Amino acid sequence: xxxxxxxxxxxxxxxxxxxxxxxxxxxxxxxxxxxxxxxxxxxxxxxxxxxxxxxxxxxxxxxxxxxxxxxxxxxxxxxxxxxxxxxxxxxxxxxxxxxxxxxxxxxxxxxxxxx
Amino acid sequence: xxxxxxxxxxxxxxxxxxxxxxxxxxxxxxxxxxxxxxxxxxxxxxxxxxxxxxxxxxxxxxxxxxxxxxxxxxxxxxxxxxxxxxxxxxxxxxxxxxxxxxxxxxxxxxxxxxxx
Numbered sequence: 139x140x141x142x143x144x145x146x147x148x149x150x151x152x153x154x155x156x157x158x159x160x161x162x163x164x165x166x167x168x169x170x171x172x173x174x175x176x177x178x179x180x181x182x183x184x185x186x187x188x189x190x191x192x193x194x195x196x197x198x199x200x201x202x203x204x205x206x207x208x209x210x211x212x213x214x215x216x217x218x219x220x221x222x223x224x225x226x227x228x229x230x231x232x233x234x235x236x237x238x239x240x241x242x243x244x245x246x247x248x249x250x251x252x253x
Numbered sequence: 254x255x256x257x258x259x260x261x262x263x264x265x266x267x268x269x270x271x272x273x274x275x276x277x278x279x280x281x282x283x284x285x286x287x288x289x290x291x292x293x294x295x296x297x298x299x300x301x302x303x304x305x306x307x308x309x310x311x312x313x314x315x316x317x318x319x320x321x322x323x324x325x326x327x328x329x330x331x332x333x334x335x336x337x338x339x340x341x342x343x344x345x346x347x348x349x350x351x352x353x354x355x356x357x358x359x360x361x362x363x364x365x366x367x368x369x
Contacts, residue, residue, distance in 0.1 A: 142295075170356070181259075181343055181360040182296065227295055231356055239347075239356045240309060241286070243295035 140165045144228050144244035151218055151251050159213040159247045161202075161228035169230040171195075171204055171211040176225045176246070185213075185226070218251045225249070256280060257346050257361035265367045266334050274329040274364045276344030285327040286358060287319060288343040296343055302327055334368045341365050 145160040163169065170189045174182040186195030191206035200215045211228060228244040256279035266272050278285050284303045288296035298311035302321035316332040325346075331338060342365075345358040 172357070174360075181257075181341075181362040182345075184357060184359065187357060229295075231358075241298060241358060243288075243297075245295045246293075 142244040147248040259361040278346030282346035
């Protein structure tokens, strides 16, 4: 079945450091890929998405490129801020046989940025 | 803000009781999904409603049930609560579950359920 695997956290970085959070997936179809962010005590917010191979999603300085050959969608940011401290979830959306879409989430990676 | 609202935000129930959680979807969205997020875990899909009918279900027992109303708002009902049901319950809405690629879902803030 479909699945998403993220690197385990927590990831602790100093402010202005470079961030990479790895995400790989397995899917029977041709999924769309997402990164969601969850701040403490809140729901999930869409950070960025990509719908086809080689697409790059970007938002708020974060980027991720859909790599079909390596089935990956790694999240990167060139210079993190304390306000980026949160839990990041990689997810895929794939089409069911019924024609509707299902979403599979990774287990999340906690990022802590120190001033 | 996503426009998806959930209530209540927090509640405590006793084992064996029943609970109803509510969700108003983003304006114009006709599809609602419910997820359970246990502490330290990613969201797990419970079920999805499209135009008032259930059209997908995850690996949850029948005591988890739902409804979608003509205005596309939704309820999640859980009967015979167990301690392991303690979690954040997230509602997400989207447009046209059956069409389109990159179908994005938008989450509410969630309802924190504690079963004691």
